[in-house]
Amino acid sequence: MEIKDSIKDLFEEELIGEILSVGKLKKVQEGDIVINVGQPIHFMPVVLEGTLKVSMIDDAGKELLMYYLNASEGCAMTFTCCIREHKSEILAVAEEDSELWMIPVEYMDIWMHKYVSWKNFVMKTMQNRFYEMLKALDLVAFNSLDTRLLNYLKEKSKNTGKTVINVSHEQIAIDLASSRVVISRLLKKLENEGRVLLYRNQIKLLKDL
């Protein structure tokens, strides 16, 4: 029931029937890897509930956070990868306990031609991701690390709707492709400025951030 509810406004009746019969539910826990780099993709995950964190990995194994995937959004990279049977170039990790609807990739192409609503869905997610990638690129190219850190914190609290963020300095460093020591220093500076409170594995954002 929840499955149908979360996507019923997106697609026409007939397609929903196909989606339900062809896909399957997958529950993941916080920290679970949904898609790993180099892994061939057989399913396209649509987020029903929860959030996925999508990162890019360079040759040296350095991570860089690209964007978050929220409810009723599909993984845009999958569209580009699966058609040519490419391997994944991204890492998707469950940011929180989430529910995904896994659709075998062979239907992507068929539905693309058969259903307008599917095409629109794909186009829309591509458009959204493209926009977020531009933002991410701009942030990396034209802003200093402290700006990026602030952005990271705000984004995270916006996603969870909370002012308390549960994350280690180490993890932030990985997401921003920096190092733990640097993040610790910048956070300490923010704390001294009275903008955050620091705890172990936890950061509290103060109002004026």
Next chain:
DNA sequence: ACATTAAGTGATT
């Protein structure tokens, strides 16, 4: 009580 992991800090590049 001890080991492990997270965070803080000075010095160096």
Next chain:
DNA sequence: AATCACTTAATGT
């Protein structure tokens, strides 16, 4: 802004 080396603090067993 990154890395090294080291300290201190919190947490798990």
